[in-house]
Every structure is written in structure tokens, then in C-alpha cells.
């Protein structure tokens with residue numbers, strides 16, 4: 001029996017859930033999944049007991065409750081430093097934390113205009129200027145990392161916390177047909193090919209179709 005439980009929402013729409021789940025997988029944590037929907041009042045009451053912020057992902061491990069994706073990443077790095085969720089080098093680690101923080105607190109235009117929806121595909125989608133500025137900044141971050149550390153992941157040979165934080169952006173770029181330069185397009189393909197991403201996407205596709213109002217940032 002795993003001694004950890006990760007509470008998550010829809011695999012098709014839950015971008016923060018995907019980040020938390022991928023972080024646990026990359027840390028090789030043995031965990032059970034618990035699924036909640038957020039539209040039903042009784043489920044929201046249950047979620048409030050589990051996660052004081054109301055939000056998922058939320059990790060329960062060894063009697064500890066950890067919520068908020070960045071806190072989960074830092075916690076997993078503390079209990080499994082050998083997994084390399086944060087780079088060993090202090091300069092790289094501070095760079096990694098900076099771009100994780102930028103994703104966590106920013107890019108609201110991209111997140112609201114291009115919500116994660118793994119079942120959808122919108123060829124020729126036109127992103128408005130605000131979202132395009134976010135796309136510009138994200139692809140600059142990626143190019144800088146890929147050039148500095150040699151790829152194929154943001155901080156070199158193995159996926160780390162930053163790749164988990166930006167993984168739902170890769171899925172959005174594919175869903176909304178965002179044109180990318182060759183380096184960023186290759187990076188998206190690398191992330192989508194991760195076995196853990198394939199596992200998540202297969203489960204998302206198997207979810208029953210949701211209400212239309214769930215097709216928003218989630």
C-alpha cells in the first residue's frame with residue numbers, strides 16, 4: 001500500500017493536477033490517486049477538509065499535508081533529492097526555481113485564453129495579443145534553458161521540476177496549434193513523449209466528456 005495519496009481533479013482539464021502528478025512521478029513516489037470534481041458542493045466541502053486552499057493538487061504523505069504545486073515540488077525534492085527535481089548546481093537551481101515561480105504566478109493571459117483541454121484540437125486558433133506576449137516569454141525561457149544546458153529537457157539530460165511546471169503549456173501549444181520555432185517544437189515533442197505524459201493523456205482521453213463550463217482555466 002502506498003503511504004502517499006495525491007488528490008487531483010480532471011485529467012483532461014486539470015493543469016495544476018497534471019503538474020503535481022508529474023512531479024510525484026518524476027520523484028518516483030509510490031502514491032495512490034484520489035479524484036475530486038470541483039463543481040459539486042459536497043465535493044467542495046470534502047476538498048476543503050483535505051486542502052485548506054480548496055485547490056488541488058494536494059499531497060498527503062507520512063501524515064503530512066502539502067498543497068500548492070510549488071510546495072509539493074519543494075517537498076518532493078526534500079524527501080527524494082536523488083530524483084533531481086531541482087538541479088544539483090546552485091546557479092542552475094536558482095534559475096530553475098525562478099522559471100517555476102514565473103509559471104506559478106504568471107501567464108494568466110495564456111492560461112485563461114488557452115485552457116488545457118487534452119481532448120480538443122483547434123487548428124488555426126488565433127491567440128489574442130496578451131496571450132501572444134505570454135507565448136513569447138515562455139518560448140524565450142525555453143530557448144535560454146535549452147541553449148544553456150543542452151536539452152533535451154530544460155535543465156539538461158533529465159526532466160526536472162521546471163519541465164513538470166511547463167508540461168501543460170506544451171499540451172496547450174499542441175491543442176491550440178501555436179506556431180513554434182524548431183527548438184521549442186522539439187521540446188514540446190520531448191515532453192509529450194515522456195511515458196508519464198502518455199499515461200496521463202491516455203487517462204484523460206478515457207474520462208467521460210464533461211460539462212461545457214469546465215472548458216475554462218482549471
Ligand SMILES: N[C@@H](CCC(=O)N[C@@H](CS)C(=O)NCC(=O)O)C(=O)O
Nearest residue numbers: 014015016017038055056068069218
Ligand atoms: N496555485 C495552486 C493552483 C491550483 C489550482 O488552481 N487547482 C485547480 C484545479 S487544477 C482547482 O483546484 N480548482 C478548483 C476550484 O477552483 O474549485 C497550485 O499551485 O496548486
